[in-house]
Amino acid sequence: MSLRNALLALLMVEPMTGYDLAKRFGSSVGNVWHAPDSQIYPELRRMAQDGLLEAEEVPFGRKGRKIAYSITEAGRQSFREWMDSDLQWARDRDPMHLRAAYFEYASPQRAREQLLAYREHTRQIQAAWQQQIDEIDAGTSAPLARRLSTVPEAEHHRTAAFKRFTYEGLVARAEAEIAWADRGLQLLAELYPEQLSAGSPA
Amino acid sequence: MSLRNALLALLMVEPMTGYDLAKRFGSSVGNVWHAPDSQIYPELRRMAQDGLLEAEEVPFGRKGRKIAYSITEAGRQSFREWMDSDLQWARDRDPMHLRAAYFEYASPQRAREQLLAYREHTRQIQAAWQQQIDEIDAGTSAPLARRLSTVPEAEHHRTAAFKRFTYEGLVARAEAEIAWADRGLQLLAELYPEQLSAGSPA
């Protein structure tokens, strides 16, 4: 259901084609909710069937065609209802922590490599989130600018504040994960002083 | 695939029935990988079919029966291979942060209630994780005791250290989420001074 609402959130701002939405999932909303093209296209058609969206086929070039989706009043209401509904918390399902709990079954070298890879991966997504914050602060955030253009001036500050707040939380969480990976690397170095003497943990 | 490996991890220590495994998912491994009974029972049968487990039907009482699963050598090897394999990172899919990004569409009251509920929920799972740490430190952790009984004495320290390390990370991450919720409550109070004047954010 969240994919549907993530799509509605984007379409609250402006109509878009499936392709635009799929690409946008690689940047703005994709930072909090990933979805591949192959999930987006069918979902959009279902949403149109359910009356949440209106689909309009737009020709382009000689023979090209694309489908522009715009949100209907039913779609707007559905999104607002979701925003007011209680969330059900996702249960924990975390491969990296599951694995770390059983590191004694792995070789220290592999454990170390995995922590390094996890730290690197986390740093990368953290950088992407931080960039969103920087762009919001600099006033160069394209997604935010689009959103603000549909909102009365008096609400601009709040709208920007919520977006920034969201990314702050993600950056802080990533920071905790990076610190955790660092502690793990340190722990490995302490527990296996000989095997890991060659590589520096940091 | 992680469910399978979470089950293998438990069965590396000792044979268990489906019921035992399902219950254990409510405490030890369930802290990092949740799975309902209805997913566990079929998965165990599939794993037995694949030769990773041996199933033995054990009668109990007059007509009762249960199925004890023990890990086979193929199962042990499969688990070790998984432990050495690279993890593919789960994409971000986070309903609470998705929602927070669009809080301007919710009423400040509902936004506040949702942050309070999220903080409370996070505190609860954090407390469960912290309890695991306390039990490890006190030497009263039943799951750890079971694990240690199958491991040479020289490895006890390391085994305990990895378990503790895992839960430390989860506690720290929860701490970051709680701090984020606090910042959100503060932000709401600042953005909507009149509407929220009645309730204290903390």
Next chain:
DNA sequence: TGAGCCATGTAAATAGTTACATGATTAA
């Protein structure tokens, strides 16, 4: 004898992943 837990499941639906398939447009 009834409540609560032990024990194992099935069915149906939804969600998500991976790999593949097809063709058009645009700019170098």
Next chain:
DNA sequence: TTAATCATGTAACTATTTACATGGCTCA
């Protein structure tokens, strides 16, 4: 004219959720 990117999908599979179904055991 070819590479990149625009544009939309299908098929097959795996994972997960939700709700339901069945019956035995144990203790008060």
